[in-house]
Amino acid sequence: MRIDVVTLFPVLFEPFRQYGVVGRALTAGAVDFCVWNPRDFCRDPYRTVDDRPYGGGPGMVLRPEPLKTVLQQVKKARADGARTLLLTPQGQVFDHAAAVGLSRGDGFILVAGRYEGIDERLIESEVDEEWSIGDYVLSGGELGAMVIVDAVVRQRTGVLGDARSAAQDSFATGVLDHEHYTRPECFDGRAVPEVLLSGDHERIRRWRLKRALGRTWLRRPDLLAGAGLDGEAETLLEEFKQEYLQNKGGQ
Ligand code: 9D3
Numbered sequence: 719m720r721i722d723v724v725t726l727f728p729v730l731f732e733p734f735r736q737y738g739v740v741g742r743a744l745t746a747g748a749v750d751f752c753v754w755n756p757r758d759f760c761r762d763p764y765r766t767v768d769d770r771p772y773g774g775g776p777g778m779v780l781r782p783e784p785l786k787t788v789l790q791q792v793k794k795a796r797a798d799g800a801r802t803l804l805l806t807p808q809g810q811v812f813d814h815a816a817a818v819g820l821s822r823g824d825g826f827i828l829v830a831g832r833y834e835g836i837d838e839r840l841i842e843s844e845v846d847e848e849w850s851i852g853d854y855v856l857s858g859g860e861l862g863a864m865v866i867v868d869a870v871v872r873q874r875t876g877v878l879g880d881a882r883s884a885a886q887d888s889f890a891t892g893v894l895d896h897e898h899y900t901r902p903e904c905f906d907g908r909a910v911p912e913v914l915l916s917g918d919h920e921r922i923r924r925w926r927l928k929r930a931l932g933r934t935w936l937r938r939p940d941l942l943a944g945a946g947l948d949g950e951a952e953t954l955l956e957e958f959k960q961e962y963l964q965n966k967g968g969q
Contacts, residue, residue, distance in 0.1 A: 719874065720750040720800070720825040722792045723863050724785070726767060726832050728753040730860045740868055743877045750825075751867070754792055756784040768833050777834035785829070785836065789844045792827055801846040802827040803866070805859030806835070809848035812866060814889035816849070820866070821873035828866060830859030892945035894938060896929035927951060932958035 723731060731753050735744055743749045757765050761783075768778035789802065803826055810816075820826060829836075829845065841848070851862040871877055878884050888894045899910045913925045931954055934941050947955065 721867055722752045722827045724754045724756060724788055725830040725860055726757060727860055728755050734864050739872050743871045748874055748877050749871055754788050756788045759787040760784045779834055780836040782837040782840035785840050786844060798824055800826050802844055804829045804845045804848045805862035806831055806848050807850050809850040812849050812851050817869035818873055821870045828863040830863045832858040892941060893930045893934040896926040928954040928958050931955040
């Protein structure tokens with residue numbers, strides 16, 4: 719898989735590409751990652767990338783020419799017809815299904831905007847899809863690009879040490895994760911739930927599933943609507959609800 723990112727701030731991607739799951743994927747050669755700066759493709763002596771908006775108003779707009787030049791270079795370098803995705807507050811909200819979809823292809827080109835936005839004609843001529851990462855205001859598309867790369871790269875088999883990890887991620891299963899505990903057995907006067915020390919793997923599995931369902935019901939009931947629970951899950955969730963409503967806490 720190859721991912722290209724077009725950004726005015728390539729340095730922001732330096733630690734991102736060096737560390738963690740993404741860093742290992744790049745080192746292992748599972749993903750080719752290239753960062754391009756439109757400023758390097760400016761023909762004017764001052765290398766200006768922005769200009770004032772037609773019609774007036776605050777802020778600046780990214781000029782179409784440097785972006786067109788850099789995107790044509792990227793597309794020539796790839797020569798695989800990869801889709802070009804623009805990070806923008808006006809885009810579709812990125813989610814796990816989108817991450818899985820993108821992880822199945824050969825890669826894509828991400829364009830991170832800055833300032834008030836990008837000249838619309840560049841979007842019409844060079845951009846295939848527009849994506850947002852959520853309903854809050856960021857200063858630019860770079861964090862959005864990193865979010866997408868991280869979510870996509872961890873879906874690729876072989877990238878995670880344990881192939882089951884990606885499949886068990888929340889949103890992959892449709893429910894939130896259960897609680898986690900490690901040593902010591904007693905911390906700040908709080909014990910680890912007894913069942914986790916029992917060694918009874920079937921009891922532990924049912925407890926974890928019940929906690930996961932219960933937490934999803936309490937915190938993100940919207941997720942449960944699309945989770946498609948089987949009979950066992952339905953039963954465990956009913957147990958959780960009853961215990962919760964009787965104020966037993968549900969251990
Ligand atoms: C005056 C109008 N501006 C503020 C609401 C519009 C605006 C332009 C550019 C707001 C933010 C940005 C920069 N943001 C992004 O490029 C961006 C983004 C975001 O702000 N939120 C969620 N996802 C994304 S992806 C790219």
